């Protein structure tokens with residue numbers, strides 16, 4: 001079951017008006033969507049996900065709220081066009097809870113998990129062409145090493161890429177995970193080297209998932225369009241799960257503040273309380289940032305626009 005992360009905080013930072021129109025850009029299993037819907041009276045929620053299976057699950061989970069819900073199987077980079085089609089000019093709030101869902105990682109056939117035997121797939125949208133198998137079995141060694149370094153922040157990327165190329169064809173998730181574990185000298189040695197108890201293939205799997213789903217590129221495109229999707233004083237709340245995503249969000253928020261487009265609301269990045277981390281391990285790396293659209297007239301660089309940018 002997918003446990004929504006930073007749920008209370010997300011609802012709080014959205015400052016939901018019961019008659020407002022909101023967007024959940026990453027519906028997943030519908031956890032955040034439900035919390036938003038519970039706060040709406042005459043308002044409406046547009047919830048989207050690019051994974052058709054997530055939409056099916058959310059549809060069933062959110063059945064009691066269907067009169068105030070529009071669920072769409074679409075990439076969040078198409079939000080601006082979607083709102084136009086729905087004849088909405090600007091919404092009161094947008095939430096994006098980035099990354100993968102529990103359903104995706106727990107379905108071996110999707111190929112997201114390094115622990116369960118499955119095909120090297122990792123596509124959130126099964127209609128996309130690029131799979132993890134394609135990258136692992138066809139990319140040149142240098143390109144593979146570069147990708148693992150950039151998206152996995154894995155400093156032993158060259159060693160891993162060399163081992164992959166020598167062992168081709170890589171047949172499955174577990175084949176890849178075992179190969180990386182063997183090439184890095186076993187789980188214990190790798191764990192000590194990075195100071196954490198994580199599987200040595202974790203960073204490579206993250207890199208492949210990010211590359212297959214073009215996660216950083218699409219996040220940047222989504223952020224570019226987000227202010228235009230919001231009404232003045234509409235809020236944007238982003239929950240990210242690793243430093244690559246959070247860096248993009250933080251920089252974009254700072255840029256908007258300088259340009260007088262959005263006010264940064266979160267002085268410090270919001271992290272889950274220890275009790276949440278204890279109850280849900282996946283929340284440990286979550287970071288939430290929130291910003292508010294300013295009226296067009298706000299002068300660039302004004303204290304109002306700059307808000308609080310000195311965050312960590």
Ligand SMILES: C[S@@+](CC[C@H](N)C(=O)[O-])C[C@H]1O[C@@H](n2cnc3c(N)ncnc32)[C@H](O)[C@@H]1O
Nearest residue numbers: 004026028029030031032049050051075076097
């Ligand atoms: C962390 S889960 C969301 C979980 C959800 N907030 C809940 O409480 O159940 C992230 C979801 O975002 C979806 N997703 C990722 N990138 C997307 C994109 N570019 N456009 C639309 N959906 C995306 C994934 O398919 C996944 O279902």
